[in-house]
Amino acid sequence: MFVTTAVDDSYWDTVDAIDLEGFVEGLTSASSGTALEPDKQQSRCTAIIAIKCVVILSILMQGMNQKSNALQSILSIFLQSVHVPQKVIDTLSHMISDPESIDKIPLVQTPLTTARAMDINNSTITGNIQAIVLLLAQGRVHDPADTNFDPPDISQHVVLFHGDLGAGKRLQAAQLQRSIEAIPWDHLQHVIFIPGLFHPKMACVDAI
Numbered sequence: 001m002f003v004t005t006a007v008d009d010s011y012w013d014t015v016d017a018i019d020l021e022g023f024v025e026g027l028t029s030a031s032s033g034t035a036l037e038p039d040k041q042q043s044r045c046t047a048i049i050a051i052k053c054v055v056i057l058s059i060l061m062q063g064m065n066q067k068s069n070a071l072q073s074i075l076s077i078f079l080q081s082v083h084v085p086q087k088v089i090d091t092l093s094h095m096i097s098d099p100e101s102i103d104k105i106p107l108v109q110t111p112l113t114t115a116r117a118m119d120i121n122n123s124t125i126t127g128n129i130q131a132i133v134l135l136l137a138q139g140r141v142h143d144p145a146d147t148n149f150d151p152p153d154i155s156q157h158v159v160l161f162h163g164d165l166g167a168g169k170r171l172q173a174a175q176l177q178r179s180i181e182a183i184p185w186d187h188l189q190h191v192i193f194i195p196g197l198f199h200p201k202m203a204c205v206d207a208i
Contacts, residue, residue, distance in 0.1 A: 051207075059204050113139065125177070128170045132161065132191060143185055155184060158192045168193045 060073050079089050115138050121127040136142070136159065142151040161171065171193045178187035 055204055055207050059201070062200075122167065122170075125170045125174050128167060129174050129188070132171075132188070145183070145185070154190055157190065159190050160192050160194050162194050162196045164196060164199055168195060 056077075057074060060070050063070060075092065076089065079092070115135055118131060118134055120131050120134070122131060140149075140151065141154060141159075142149040144151060144153070161167075163171075171188075171191060175188050175191065181187040184190065
């Protein structure tokens with residue numbers, strides 16, 4: 001059961017006044033030389049600024065940089081937006097300390113190994129499977145059934161693969177096709193796909 005309040009009613013009245021149905025037409029009409037009404041233009045500018053603020057704050061809150069203090073960043077944006085004196089901002093920045101760590105995960109430097117170039121078509125499911133097999137082979141991880149090598153046992157481990165959304169769909173399709181295989185290696189049980197952080201960030205920037 002939903003109960004509406006006066007605040008909710010005023011919010012939706014404001015949204016209706018902005019005329020979201022003609023939002024795109026209003027943006028394009030400004031470039032074509034058609035003048036907008038001052039009140040409507042001001043409302044649309046306010047709506048665009050609000051959308052940008054939400055996207056920027058979402059990027060800050062979703063950031064994975066451990067050296068970045070999201071709380072300090074958000075407070076700084078709001079303080080700067082209302083023209084708070086710099087002395088007050090400096091004082092508040094010293095009062096806000098880093099939060100206390102609970103069950104902190106220790107930082108461990110991961111060794112990096114450069115992979116050699118491969119002539120593989122990644123736009124196909126077969127190409128993605130070949131890329132996985134060859135990348136693991138460069139890391140000395142081979143098919144356990146191959147007697148020519150002595151690979152490590154990864155039956156209790158997973159291997160993380162980064163890529164765009166297209167690569168993720170093709171890897172899921174490959175695992176679905178190979179789900180009838182007998183051993184975990186053949187149906188790619190160890191493969192875990194993780195979307196690259198670059199693409200969500202670019203989508204957020206494009207939304208701004």
